[in-house]
Amino acid sequence: MRVMSWIQNHPHVLEEAYSRARAALVPFRRWLRRGGTVERLFIAGEKLTKGPIFDCRMCGQCILHSTGMTCPMTCPKTMRNGPCGGVRPDGTCEVKPEMACVWLQAWERSKRMPAFGDEILRLQPPVDRRLEGSSAWINEFTGDGARMPPGWGA
Ligand code: SF4
Numbered sequence: 001m002r003v004m005s006w007i008q009n010h011p012h013v014l015e016e017a018y019s020r021a022r023a024a025l026v027p028f029r030r031w032l033r034r035g036g037t038v039e040r041l042f043i044a045g046e047k048l049t050k051g052p053i054f055d056c057r058m059c060g061q062c063i064l065h066s067t068g069m070t071c072p073m074t075c076p077k078t079m080r081n082g083p084c085g086g087v088r089p090d091g092t093c094e095v096k097p098e099m100a101c102v103w104l105q106a107w108e109r110s111k112r113m114p115a116f117g118d119e120i121l122r123l124q125p126p127v128d129r130r131l132e133g134s135s136a137w138i139n140e141f142t143g144d145g146a147r148m149p150p151g152w153g154a
Contacts, residue, residue, distance in 0.1 A: 004052060004053060007053055008053070008054070008069065008070070008109070009109070010112075011068055011069040011070075011109040011110070011112050011113050012112055012113055012114060014053075014064075014069040015065055015069060015113045015114075015115050015116050016115075018064070018065050018069075018116075019115065021137075022140075025137065025141065029141045032137070032138050032141040032142065033138065033142065034134060034135075034138055034139070034142060034144065038138070039134065039135050039138050042135035042137050042138055043058070043133070043134070043135045046058065046135060046136060046137065050062075050064075050071075054069070054070070054071040054074075055071055055074050056071055056073075057071065057073040057074065057078075058132065058133050058134075058136075059073050059127050059131065059132055059136070060128070060131030060132055060133065060134040060135070060136050060139050060144075060145065061127055061128060061131055061136060061139060061145040061146075062136035062137075062140070062145070063080070063124060065113075065116040065119060066116065066119035066120060066122055066124065067106040067110070067119075067120060068105065068106040068107065068108065068109030068110035068111075068112075068113065068117075068120060069109055069113070070102055070105045070106040070109055071102070072102060072103075072106065072124075073127070074102050075093075075101075075102040075103065076093060076095035076096050076099075077095065078127070079103070080124040080125070080126060080127055081123060081124050082101075082102065082103030082106070083101055083103035083104060083107075084103070087101045087103070087104060088101075091104050106120060107120060125148050125149055125152045126149060126152075128147070128149065131144060131145065
């Protein structure tokens with residue numbers, strides 16, 4: 001547990017790991033397709049790694065690098081843009097007072113990310129529930145993860 005919170009509170013290490021992992025996958029991008037063995041392996045790998053580190057909910061559209069390496073899907077309102085306005089004065093969640101506001105953590109951690117920290121200012125589209133349970137890495141390379149819903153992004 002202590003190791004996990006150390007990792008989460010060193011987002012610059014995580015953003016470096018993300019950049020390196022992405023660069024390492026680029027040469028293999030033509031094999032990164034949905035619906036086959038490769039995707040099943042990625043799904044297993046993501047559950048195994050992002051599950052314990054980020055409490056990943058397998059939304060299939062990972063925006064960790066835009067949210068201070070803090071998973072927005074752990075917000076009880078599953079907000080992709082936050083905070084919601086109901087943050088308590090002590091920084092805890094209005095829905096679950098026993099937890100810190102995910103978006104306050106995201107904001108604080110993003111300030112410690114030299115490469116992607118400014119991405120927290122981006123307006124995120126609604127999550128595409130059809131991608132739930134799929135591999136976010138595969139979706140990143142196929143472009144499925146970045147596809148905008150109709151009418152969004154004008
Ligand atoms: S944003 Fe989605 S893929 Fe990324 S850690 Fe959160 S639930 Fe998992």
